[in-house]
Amino acid sequence: MKPFPILEFAYATRGTRSGVMAMLVAYFDESGTHDRSKVVSIAGLVGDTKEWARLEAPWAENLATSRIEVFHASERQGLSDGLRESLIAGLCIAIGNRDLTVIGGSLLVADWEAYAPQAMKESYHSPYHFCFEFTMQQINQWSEDHANNEPVALVFA
Secondary structure, eight states, rough: OOOEEEEEEEHHHHOOOTTOOOOEEEEEEEEESTTTSSSSEEEEEEEEHHHHHHHHHHHHHHHHHOOOOSTTTOTTTTHHHHHHHHHHHHHHHHHTOOOOOEEEEEHHHHEEHHHHHHHHHHOOOOOHHHHHHHHHHHHHHHHHHHTTTTTTTEEEO
């Protein structure tokens, strides 16, 4: 499945193709949600659609070099170790060249079980829910600090 171009996504959700419009978007993924996970994590990037659009071409070029259409870090994707490392390095450089902010949180499950007060466990239900709330608070703070408190569209992998 080919990725949906970010500017088309913005148009579909905001209803304008104006060059002035710069919808805010955050892409996230999670890890450690299976039963025996030692760490739960949610991490991603947030920025405006113009920065995401500028990332699309170098991202696609890196994928094309590796002969894959979509990148999933958790899958080996049949790539040799060297090619996979080169792909990840290229994608990291492409991201680093954009004005995107890393946001996320991680929590050791053992720490949650041993140290989280019962009231916190009742409020958040799991370490995942706690990380999710923490990440949402970071997005809100980022929007207040950098984007005039504009809403942020959330995309989870």
